[in-house]
Amino acid sequence: MKTIVIDGLGLIGGSIALVIRKQWPDHQIFGVDVNHNSLVSAQSSGIIDGGFPRLQDIAAAADVIILATPVRIILDHMDQLADMRLKPGVIVTDVGSTKQQIMVKAKRLTGKGINFIGGHPMAGSHKTTISAARANLFQSAYYFLITDTLSDQNAVKDLQSLLSGLHVKWQLVSAARHDRIVAQISHLPHIIASGLVNMSQDEFSQSPLSLRLAAGGFRSITRIASSDPEMWTDILLSNSDTIVDKIDKFSDRLGQIRQAIVSSDHEAIHDYFHQAKITRDSINAQAAAHDPNFYDLFINIPDRVGAIAQVTHILAEAKINLVNIHILEIREEVDGVLQLSFSNQQDLTRAKDELRQHGLSVVRGE
Ligand SMILES: NC(=O)C1=CN([C@@H]2O[C@H](COP(=O)(O)OP(=O)(O)OC[C@H]3O[C@@H](n4cnc5c(N)ncnc54)[C@H](O)[C@@H]3O)[C@@H](O)[C@H]2O)C=CC1
Ligand SMILES: O=C(O)C(=O)Cc1ccc(O)cc1
Structure with a gap:
């Protein structure tokens, strides 16, 4: 059991909380947010075990701290963390959209023996707040990890394991790049x-x-x-x-x-x-060719009116949730290929069976 603190329980922090809760039900998750309503709603729906208005109220108990506020506040809170006594071995990470200023500030934390791992998921939305959060927000997206401070490989592995339910593609890069x-x-x-x-x-x-x-x-x-x-x-x-x-x-x-x-x-x-x-x-x-998503099915689709509607209808009837649908090629008088993305292996397998039973042929996605 680990104690995870998420600072900024908005779109990104809330979505990460949902994923960790689902994959690691034994972990304790605490949220920090200036917006009291976000904390109340997250706690009442069971996404977090408790909420706090300030990071100092709970940071000392954390094994992992995820900074998910706007960038200016992340920088501010990194200073606060540097002035606090945290658990030995604590991992601090962030999701901010820019990295150079954050990695300069990270030197203060690493100087104190804190494992700081700069991060940035390349997925999100124009919507904000926890009301827009969802567990499949990051599915198959790239997630930058910043190489400037990646000295402790075990800490990196631990963080990647904690966040493996995001189903992202990790991309290591320097802050400047x-x-x-x-x-x-x-x-x-x-x-x-x-x-x-x-x-x-x-x-x-x-x-x-x-x-x-x-x-x-x-x-x-x-x-x-x-x-x-x-x-x-x-x-x-x-x-x-x-x-x-x-x-x-x-x-x-x-x-x-x-x-x-x-x-x-x-x-x-x-x-x-x-x-x-x-x-x-x-x-x-x-x-589509080089970067298939995690739970993708590729099926042949005949060039006739209503063919795509038939596929979505079959899946809807079977109550299988489709995350994304993508037409790879449909040329006149040539069959096309549909890329169907699901959020888990079970949905993919069921979809494959259903579509085959209706005479559709699977190209790839075993
Ligand atoms: N929105 C997006 O698509 C993406 C955003 N990011 C980065 O993720 C971070 C969070 O963005 P969103 O979740 O989209 O924003 P958001 O507005 O949905 O969430 C931010 C949360 O931080 C809280 N907050 C603000 N000041 C605070 C403080 N002093 N103490 C505690 N909580 C505070 C807000 O009340 C809000 O709940 C930002 O740094 C952003 O650059 C990264 C990838 C994608
Ligand atoms: O909504 C969109 O298309 C976005 O571009 C979301 C987004 C916003 C900020 C980031 O740092 C990364 C992704």
Whole structure:
């Protein structure tokens, strides 16, 4: 039995708590949060054994402390932990979206013999608070572990074992490289999405209907603009140099496509979209070919109207919960392949049996 303390019982902390509770029912889990309602709701639904308003109230009892507040608070709480007497051998980890400032601060903790393991799950949502938490949030996602302080391999193994129910793909990387990667694929996109929404709001301030007319493209590229402003302020301010560099490079690219339009450069404009299409298409193809999820089933799907609906209907009738569905290829007059993701082996096996009984053929997923 271990005592786990989760500091910040929101979307990420709450989802991790759900997974640990399910996989390790004997562990004690305590939550820390300034939001009293989150603690009450987590305790009444049995996700935690007790709640505290401040980390100092419970940190000394912990075998593992998971810091899951916004980044600025994580940094603050690392200072608090460095000033406290913690259990010998305690593991402290965090889930913050930026890593360099956190790993600088980690030196104070490791200097005191505390095992600090920087972490960052590359999964989440624009939604916040424990009400949005779910146990399969991280299923098949990448989870960065930061190599700067990974000296004690046993501590790393213990943490990976504790979190094995997340079903993530561990990715070891330095803090500097981490922050460069996420500036490009996460931070810049969030800035662009919010800028686009703000610009559209200003443009249409006199005609609110126009914004509601937005089609799927606008909605999908701006979904993340609904994310939490506090969290994103902290992220931008804790990775500022790299993000400023990315903004400058993106501005250059906007300048290039602007110039191509001004000079009616058909080839340059076509190239802009063509290059992006090739890369974007390949993301899905690569993920499916080289990176199968944990409980994936690949089935042949005939090219006829209603074929996919038939599959989802069979699974719904059998009360099998589908986590994700992905069309890998359906070309005219050629059978396609459907990638079906489940949250556990039992659902996968049952799905395979049900679909076979209905005459569908399994390509992969034994
Ligand atoms: N939302 C996402 O998709 C992802 C977020 N992250 C990182 O995870 C961390 C948590 O994010 P979310 O769970 O999304 O946010 P959230 O807003 O759902 O949860 C944060 C929780 O921290 C609590 N909190 C705030 N100040 C506190 C304090 N002084 N003491 C104790 N609790 C406090 C809040 O009341 C809230 O319950 C952030 O550092 C974020 O950068 C990492 C991966 C994905
Ligand atoms: O909602 C989305 O698509 C996200 O991008 C979620 C997210 C937010 C912050 C992170 O550090 C990692 C993932």
